Amino acid sequence: xxxxxxxxxxxxxxxxxxxxxxxxxxxxxxxxxxxxxxxxxxxxxxxxxxxxxxxxxxxxxxxxxxxxxxxxxxxxxxxxxxxxxxxxxxxxxxxxxxxxxxxxxxxxxxxxxxxxxxxxxxxxxxxxxxxxxxxxxxxxxxxxxxxxxxxxxxxxxxxxxxxxxxxxxxxxxxxxxxxxxxxxxxxxxxxxxxxxxxxxxxxxxxxxxxxxxxxxxxxxxxxxxxxxxxxxxxxxxxxxxxxxxxxxxxxxxxxxxxxxxxxxxxxxx
Amino acid sequence: xxxxxxxxxxxxxxxxxxxxxxxxxxxxxxxxxxxxxxxxxxxxxxxxxxxxxxxxxxxxxxxxxxxxxxxxxxxxxxxxxxxxxxxxxxxxxxxxxxxxxxxxxxxxxxxxxxxxxxxxxxxxxxxxxxxxxxxxxxxxxxxxxxxxxxxxxxxxxxxxxxxxxxxxxxxxxxxxxxxxxxxxxxxxxxxxxxxxxxxxxxxxxxxxxxxxxxxxxxxxxxxxxxxxxxxxxxxxxxxxxxxxxx
Numbered sequence: 001x002x003x004x005x006x007x008x009x010x011x012x013x014x015x016x017x018x019x020x021x022x023x024x025x026x027x028x029x030x031x032x033x034x035x036x037x038x039x040x041x042x043x044x045x046x047x048x049x050x051x052x053x054x055x056x057x058x059x060x061x062x063x064x065x066x067x068x069x070x071x072x073x074x075x076x077x078x079x080x081x082x083x084x085x086x087x088x089x090x091x092x093x094x095x096x097x098x099x100x101x102x103x104x105x106x107x108x109x110x111x112x113x114x115x116x117x118x119x120x121x122x123x124x125x126x127x128x129x130x131x132x133x134x135x136x137x138x139x140x141x142x143x144x145x146x147x148x149x150x151x152x153x154x155x156x157x158x159x160x161x162x163x164x165x166x167x168x169x170x171x172x173x174x175x176x177x178x179x180x181x182x183x184x185x186x187x188x189x190x191x192x193x194x195x196x197x198x199x200x201x202x203x204x205x206x207x208x209x210x211x212x213x214x215x216x217x218x219x220x221x222x223x224x225x226x227x228x229x230x231x232x233x234x235x236x237x238x239x240x241x242x243x244x245x246x247x248x249x250x251x252x253x254x255x256x257x258x259x260x261x262x263x264x265x266x267x268x269x
Numbered sequence: 270x271x272x273x274x275x276x277x278x279x280x281x282x283x284x285x286x287x288x289x290x291x292x293x294x295x296x297x298x299x300x301x302x303x304x305x306x307x308x309x310x311x312x313x314x315x316x317x318x319x320x321x322x323x324x325x326x327x328x329x330x331x332x333x334x335x336x337x338x339x340x341x342x343x344x345x346x347x348x349x350x351x352x353x354x355x356x357x358x359x360x361x362x363x364x365x366x367x368x369x370x371x372x373x374x375x376x377x378x379x380x381x382x383x384x385x386x387x388x389x390x391x392x393x394x395x396x397x398x399x400x401x402x403x404x405x406x407x408x409x410x411x412x413x414x415x416x417x418x419x420x421x422x423x424x425x426x427x428x429x430x431x432x433x434x435x436x437x438x439x440x441x442x443x444x445x446x447x448x449x450x451x452x453x454x455x456x457x458x459x460x461x462x463x464x465x466x467x468x469x470x471x472x473x474x475x476x477x478x479x480x481x482x483x484x485x486x487x488x489x490x491x492x493x494x495x496x497x498x499x500x501x502x503x504x505x506x507x508x509x510x511x512x513x514x515x
Binding site for chain 2: 154155157159161162202
């Protein structure tokens with residue numbers, strides 16, 4: 001059974017693409033045949049994060065318009081087996097996508113026996129975002145610990161409940177997961193950021209994971225390497241934990257406390 | 270069928286205040302009524318009321334002076350229009366000079382989705398010119414078991430709205446009757462939007478952007494600081510919006 005998961009947020013710049021890349025990579029590393037689709041037509045980024053920008057020949061719009069085959073369009077990851085990238089078009093805009101076209105693509109992917117289809121949603125609540133979430137079975141709502149991001153997540157949750165295929169067909173609702181990214185326990189303690197409890201209380205959906213704010217995330221993005229591949233980093237470990245939870249494991253949440261400063265750091269830091 | 274018939278007979282629904290009488294002693298009644306009316310003199314003045322006598326079933330007709338009761342009610346500037354009794358043929362019912370309706374079961378039976386109690390006026394009435402049909406309707410409230418998200422709008426037409434969850438910022442919950450929120454109210458809540466001024470909003474945590482009762486609204490900025498985040502109810506008292514902790 002193929003599972004379709006949308007990574008969405010409403011707000012831009014909260015870490016959707018980073019999350020989609022890491023989840024796809026992590027699932028493929030665990031042996032699942034996985035494809036990650038960039039729905040941000042016109043603002044293609046996923047290929048950069050995945051480090052395959054020089055290998056893009058055909059894209060999602062070509063596939064939707066039946067100008068290229070699935071085999072021609074999918075980019076196979078060089079590091080991880082079972083991992084494929086379906087890039088967005090940079091020269092078109094979101095109007096190039098249609099529900100019928102996407103449905104055809106989804107059908108082909110299911111026939112190719114993919115276990116997971118990860119849809120990287122563009123920001124906003126317009127056509128691109130609605131296309132990305134339409135076929136979702138599950139949704140990872142990516143939220144930063146600040147009020148505007150939480151409000152936009154609330155909005156996108158409402159859209160998931162009313163505009164997804166599952167809601168329109170009266171099927172079981174889309175399973176919602178909360179992923180808090182760029183969490184900085186020190187700033188939460190100082191009252192500059194919302195706490196995990198505040199966010200969970202505001203959004204009232206189950207918590208999948210907390211990704212701590214870390215310079216490694218930016219370094220990995222620049223290097224075209226999903227941060228989950230950096231096993232040493234806290235962010236990489238937090239993503240790995242979140243994937244375990246997505247697969248049904250019960251893992252305690254980590255990286256929620258500010259690191260204690262040693263005596264020297266307290267004196268000189 | 271032309272409109273020049275002069276009269277037209279129609280079924281209609283009206284909302285009336287109901288005055289439940291649970292004493293046969295006119296003096297106690299007088300005292301209690303004075304108390305009630307004093308709380309909001311303008312509000313009760315010349316208000317038509319249904320006199321609910323269903324609580325007096327066991328009383329002996331001998332110790333019940335219907336005329337004294339009615340004059341007492343009228344003295345407080347309330348206008349009794351109809352009496353609600355559980356048995357129209359009881360001695361208590363026959364002694365009162367008001368049109369009768371059988372209302373004994375009303376309110377008790379709420380498992381039925383819709384219940385209408387209809388009573389035509391009896392011929393023995395002292396108000397022969399009246400020919401209207403009095404109807405009471407209880408409509409099932411609208412129940413939402415999920416949180417209301419930012420950007421969503423829910424409207425309960427002609428009934429109460431019950432929300433088991435929070436109302437997000439930028440969300441809007443609207444009802445013709447009361448709004449009950451078993452969660453935090455962070456968006457907008459509007460009750461009595463079709464003009465019912467006796468409706469209220471209840472919530473477990475008041476963080477609303479806006480609350481409105483029958484068109485009288487208040488923004489968060491004007492909600493007292495000490496009430497924010499607390500369980501509260503909002504209702505209308507003489508066109509003044511009241512917010513009080515629960």
